[in-house]
Amino acid sequence: MAKNKSGNALPILAIVFSSVSMILFLVQILFTASHYQIKHGFGLSGFSIMILSICVVTLISMFPAVFFIICASKYFGGNKNKFLSVSLIAVSVSSLLLALNRLISCRKNLNARDIKHIIPEIIIVALYLIIIVFCIVALVRLGRQKTFKPFAIIAASTGLLIIALMICFNSANIIPNLSFDFNSLFKAGIKIMSDALYEFAFIFLYISLIFITLPYGRKQRIKVTIKSKH
8 A cells, every 4th residue: 555645745835835934034033133133223212113123014914834843743643623713813813913014104194185105005015905804714614524625725826916016016116226235235135135035035925825725625545456366
């Protein structure tokens, strides 16, 4: 009897992608902190507060990856597990907290006459809410043993759409302010690295969500070899 190992490919990819996502999130802390320090020149107290806020946002962003890894590891036994439900809850909680963080960050611009500065934030917050809705629908249908995978995949795809928009919005903010001197190019380089690491971390995270959703309920195939005796 030989087990077909092809069913383990997606869980392995989910673990790899989730691990890469966590590493990228942690590395981007250094670039984000460096950019804030160069741009604003915080003192010791301000720098500590800035580092704390960046770490909190990073932890909020990356903690679903931990549950993705646990969920994927459970598939190797060939059994269903409850960590997929926990993973969907983690994505919902993370999305809610990230949406609230964006609303708080742009609160001071809510009364501004030029509303175009807060439109990107409103769009991203709305997409985060869509992720939450689809995750909740998938979670309910999963609990009732109904088809749920399309809803979880749509939630992950919405997350990838957010990243695409973030890349466009960040590029639109950086390019007009770019000048060809060393100081400006250095600041822009740090900012681009910070944004790129953060965005690629989310790309790996949302793809991992797809990888842990697809194998759910899939039974391992067993190949039976019968030897005849003469």
